[in-house]
Amino acid sequence: MKAIGIKSIVSLILSLSLLSCASLETDTTEKGWAWENVEATGTPTARHEAALAEHDGKLYLLGGRRINAVDVFDPASQTWTQKSKTPLEIHHFQAVTVGDAIYIIGAMTGQWPKETPLDKILIYYPKTDRFEYGDTIPKARRRGGAGAVYKDGKIYLVGGITNGHMDGYVNWFDSYDIETGKWTILPDAPHKRDHFQAVVSNDKLFAFGGRRSEQRAGLSFEQTVIPGDVFNFQTNTWEETRPETAIPTKRAGNSAIAIGDYIVIGGGESSEQVAAHDEVEIYDSTTQEWKNWPDLLQGRHGTGFAIVDDYLYTISGCGQRGGEPELSSIERLKIPSGLATSKEVSSSIEPEASPVMMQPDDTPTSPKLWHTFELDFEGPETSETAPVNPFTDYRLLVEFSNGETSYLIRGFYAADGDAGNTSAKSGNIWRARFTPDTEGEWTYKASLKRGARIAINRDPSVGENIEIANPTGSFHVGPSDATGKDFRAPNRGRLKGDGKLFRFEKSGQYWLKGGPASPENMLGYVGFDDTYRLLKEAREGEASAEGEIHAFAPHRKDWKAGDPLWGWKTGEPRGHSLIGAINYIAEKGMNTIYFLTLNIKGDGNDVWPYESPHEFDRFDVSKLAQWNVVFDHMQAKGILLHVVTQETENERMLDGGDTEFFRKLYYSELISRFGHHPALIWNLGEENGPSSWMKVGQSHAQRKEMARFFDENDPYDHTVLLHSHAQHDDINWTFTPLLGFKPLDGMSLQIDEASDVYESTKEWHERSAESGHQWLITLDEIGPWYNGALPDDVDPDHDNLRRHVLWGHLLAGGAGVEWFFGGKYHSNDVSTEDWRTRDNLWTQTAIALNFFEDYLPYWKMGSCGSAMGRLDVYCLGIEGEIYAFYQPGRGSHMLTLPENETGYSVSWFNPKLGGELQTGSVTSLESGSNQFVGFPPDADTQDWVLLVKKK
Missing domain, CATH: 2.60.40 (Immunoglobulin-like)
Structure with missing residues (x-):
């Protein structure tokens, strides 16, 4: 067996090589380059899922939902003329102009969602204003929503969908010879897609955008296709899919056209936002780079692009995803002069740079201080559901040492080693993650062993030895190259509770936290593998869990060039919206996020680490790898991972509340896969223990066992907290027996009344100090439960929270505040999709944190x-x-x-x-x-x- 090698996780993020943004300058006479509305005489029929085509210097608007007339726009006179109606309803097609005719090939007819593809080619002759039926399309190749282009006497048709919007998306590729009528089946494209347009440039066909429509499964907009496909007519082959072809803004129903070496993509619709997209992006086919052009004035989908007299036009379409409102407006954009060749382009225009999405680089890099790297070993070929359970009956232990300090790291099963990108459930890779805290020379010694339930046994001598190549080795840790608030920066690193406050372990610098505690089910996100809601209900005293899992669509715009994604090798990189949400909260000056890793039976019912929510000894490798991409990004943005391992409704689900096999296995997997992050809290459970409203809960002994397990098994000794109930008597009953218990570092405090925060924080500081073990106190939930921190549109000033909670807690010596969103208002604790709903609250929180850092030696x-x-x-x-x-x-x-x-x-x-x-x-x-x-x-x-x- 062979050791694959050491890989720095930070390279996964940094190697997403994306272009920096530059200001747009053209050689046009206008200072500002932008789309403009065109005032015209007359108005075309508002429509969408239609086609726009140029013929003899005029623009033809054809088809769309319903039977519509052909509308003709003359740019010279800026007038509209109405022509004949189509012989039947035709929609979802890309019109192709050839000589004196406009060909309609690969269209659909009928009503949503069970439309049918046309069985014949339809031809429109502009000069005589007449439609004719052409050749019959082979029955086995009929579809709509496909890309259609003309080249050298043939129309090429790629992709499409055979069964309306229900299902049947395909990657078919065909040609139709206009002169002979011959239909030829060509090699399938790499990716299935519909609702897109294709273009031809420089002997290549380009297919960008689109989706895999599947209304039968309730997936109308979600399955957008990010990788682009390129067919080379010289070699008659599809080129290997390259990360550079990934469309920056994922969307379908977009318009496309070729201008010289540029492929222009504009508009579209997606699950990421309700409004139609207004982004216009260009792909330079010579440099394989994406760049931005000016946004449309009106986002739209279901129409096209056409060029007349050096202007790029778009007309009609729909202003929101779906079918309303239909538009009739015209926009145009002046095409920069000299755009015929790439040489002229480079000298005349430098559009704003935009992402060139690249798959993470697997090239090993030298480990750096505070940067996690991975050590992989090839072991037995197995799977998440194998009879010999890889999560329970195998154990990888790796000891890392620099001569003075050693860490015993428990590894984990990693499937094919790239499951976050491949969604693999099988493979032969075992992995250990380690974060060095000292520069210089380090060594490692690894053992992979097999045995019944050996996974929770840390005795290296136990188990049947499985030989692995290179079980020992050495490596050099260099200086960190991280900067700013990145927790991997040289002066930051591991963050730990130190008495009343957080402090960086090496530098001794103190730190206060502030940020969101909602949505607590942040990881119930549509972009993660096998993530869904088990039960849609809202129980009394809880936030509403109705509706779908999180998409965080409003934060799609916050995703930045260079940010990570996952799912690259499935053909659909994901994560834009959640990564964008992390960006937004970091830009607001927040530095922590509270989230659950297990909410089965609880609020949301949509987060679990398991391969199945009904089996607690098998884990979802790809989902956990995808979680880690988000956690990596949080650390890079200076955001603490507040990992809440359970909630009050499920605290007795594993081992009846004891810390026995299933709980030990769960905690061991969390530590192995995520414990390497420098800034992390292990929270033993939300609202833990019995209360006045829930009589059954874990006992004092069970709470101590949980804390003891993390104390003994987390090699990095991260802070361990326990989240309280809200009422004083309940808090007192749960926490008094824990005073002086050293494995517990403090309280994650919940208070029902804002005015009680100052005194409660002081009380537990004083009581813990008197016990001989000073606790760190954080304020992580404010009541009453139905209100919490209300949205800005309900409570714009947040006076009560600012005065009594934020400043009350911090001036009582508290370690920081996280904001719970309540249960009864919109954007609540489990339904929030947009953190901007509390923008004012983040601003006020940042003001307080900055005051303490700038003006007070608060730690003294x-x-x-x-x-x-x-x-x-x-x-x-x-x-x-x-x-x-x-x-x-x-x-x-x-x-x-x-x-x-x-x-x-x-x-x-x-x-x-x-x-x-x-x-x-x-x-x-x-x-x-x-x-x-x-x-x-x-x-x-x-x-x-x-x-x-x-x-």
């Missing part, structure tokens, strides 16, 4: 309420040095300050709007009691943070 500060002498003031300080006060309501401010020789400075900070420190009516204070702090800069603004510092 403690409670200082006595300085103010009032119970309704939140305060964090160091006696005689620095104080930060927040008064949620109005009132006077009198301070008692310790004696010093220099006195104190007074500044004010606006916690709602942020900005710089401001000066009020008093700028300095003396020592002693009853020091009046003066008035804030704006007496009409209720919210102010008062910062008092020793001069």
Whole structure:
């Protein structure tokens, strides 16, 4: 057996080589290059699923849903003329102009979703305004929604669908000889697709975009096709699919045309958004690069492109996915001069660069500090469902050492080694992931063993040895090249709980968290393999779980050039919307996301790591690999993984709540596959234990066993928290017996009333300190359950949350806040598709986090309420040095300050709007009691943070 080698996971992300964006400059006389509306005399019939064709300098709009007249537009006079109606309803076709005729080949007729393909070619003659039926299409090759092009006396037809929108999408390729009427079957295209258009340029046919329509399975828009297909007429073969041909914006129903060496793709529809797409992207067939052209003024699908007098036109179509609203508008774009050849293009136009999607590079790279790399070994050929279970009866252990420190890493079954891209369920690859914390020389020693339930046994001596090649080796770890907030940057790395706060293990730098705790079922995402909702229901006291699983369509636009995707080798790279959502939340300054890895029986019922939601000893390798792509990206964006391993409804599902075989196996797989990430929390369970509203739950002993397992088996010793119920008595009953228990690092606190946050945070800090084991306290859910953090359109200012929860928790010495979205309003805890629904809340959270980082040595500060002498003031300080006060309501401010020789400075900070420190009516204070702090800069603004510092 052979060791495949060491691969840096970061190369998976970085090797998505994409072009940087540049501003658009052309040699046109206009400064701004954009589409323009065309004002015309007359109006064409609004229609979609129609065709647009140029003939003799005029534009012909043909077909569409219903029986429509042919509308003709004369660009010279800017007038519309109506001609004959089509002899029957024709739609979903790409018109082909040949000589004096326009050919309609590969069209459909009839009503959605069970349309039928035409059995004959239909020909329209513009000069005489008449339709004629042409040759019969072979019965076995009839379809609609195909791409049609003309070249050298033949019309070529590629792709399409045989059974309306129900099913039957194909990758057929045929030619029709116009002179002889001969129909020839050609080699199938690499990918099946319908709802697209094909073009010819430089002796090649290009097929971009489209989808695999399957209404029978409820998949009308979802199965878009990203890879492009290229047929070489010189070699009469389809070229091998290249990552460079992947269309940047996935869509179907798009228009396509060739302009010189450029293939222009515009408009379309997709599951990613309701509005029709307005993006226009071009593929340079000489450089294999994608670039952006100006967006359409009106997104549209189901129409076409045509060129007259150096203008690119589009007309009609539909403004949203589906069939409404139908459009009648005309747009045109001036084509830059000299676009006939690639040489002229390069000298005359530099459009805005756009992604060239490339498959991740498998080339091994040298390991780097804090960057995870993978060590793979070939083992027995097996599968997720093999009789000898690869998840229970095999165990890979790898010891990594640098002479001073050693890590014993449990490996895992990885199918074919690339399951995230191939969706493979079988293979012979076993993998270990390791994140080095020190530069220099490292060695490894690996063993792969077999035995009944050996997977949860970490004794290296147990089991039947399976020989593997290169079981020992060495490697050099170089410096990190990550920057900014990336957790793999040199000054960051592993983040751990250290008393009351998080701190980077090596640099000692402290860190506060803030971000979303919803949707908690983030991993119930349509882009992951075998992910679906088990049960659509909304139980009393829970967020609604009705509807489909997450698509995060509003965040498709947030996906950036260079971002990772998965599913490359299935022909459909996925993940744009979820990766885009991660980008958005990071750009808002958030640095953590709370999510469940198992919600069977709970809210959502759509997240599990298993091959089947009914078997708990076999795991879905490809799904977990795809999860890890998202987790990698989160780490690169500086976002902590708050991994919540179960919820209250299923805490007794595995082993009756004990930490025995099934729970140990589950936790072991989580640690093996994801424990390598530098910034991660293991949360033992949401709302754990019995409560006033749920009498059955795990016991004190069971909670301790869970925490003990992570303490003993996580080689990186990540922070372990437990999420509480909301009521004080329930919290007290669950957590009091855990005080002083060292394997538990702290509380993931839920509070029902916002005004209780400050005192509750202080209470558990004090009680844990008195027990001899200081806890880290995070505020991860705010009630009441039906409200939580409401959307901006319901509560735009978030005054109560800002005053009592955000600043109350942080000024009580808390480690950070995550926002729960409640259960009764739109965009709730399990239904949220767009994090922009709380955009104002993210802004205010970032303002608070930045204030603490910029102005306070918060890690050295403690409670200082006595300085103010009032119970309704939140305060964090160091006696005689620095104080930060927040008064949620109005009132006077009198301070008692310790004696010093220099006195104190007074500044004010606006916690709602942020900005710089401001000066009020008093700028300095003396020592002693009853020091009046003066008035804030704006007496009409209720919210102010008062910062008092020793001069």
